[in-house]
Amino acid sequence: MEVTERAELIVVGFAVRTTNVEEKDPARAKLPVLWQRAGAPGAFAHVPNRVDENLYAVLTDYESDHNGAFTQIVGTGVRTVPRLPEGMVAVRVPAGQVLRLEVRGPMPQALTDAWQQVVNHSESGGAPSRAFTTDLEVHHPGGVDLYVAV
16 A cells, blocks of 8 residues: 545446445345446546546445445546436545555455455554545456546
8 A cells, every 4th residue: 555646537327325235145235236337338438528438436425434334336437427317416526635555456355355444454553544535446357447536
């Protein structure tokens, strides 16, 4: 993990509100359906002003810490907020200081392992401490870059 600055980004995509406890129960998990919808061919082809072909996952609106509810938006990065397609939302990922992790290897296990590393860092009192404001995953052909707000 390295501390770096992240530039502001706007993401347009699909959103769900969930908890890590719900996600561990296949009957209650919402993220697999969200990712299936966002990963469908052409899911964002009609969104104007896209910055690239990456998929972005924004984790925000934390109720408390990793034990509380949060909102995840999976979508595409845009230069400006377009007229939102039906069923989509826009979220601004503010610029700021983050812990950056490069996640490589078989997905989704490598990403799960990276998030566990983040949880361990938080629970052990690692510095800098996690802010629980807005976190970002950038999914690209080489893997995932994870940006955790501190």
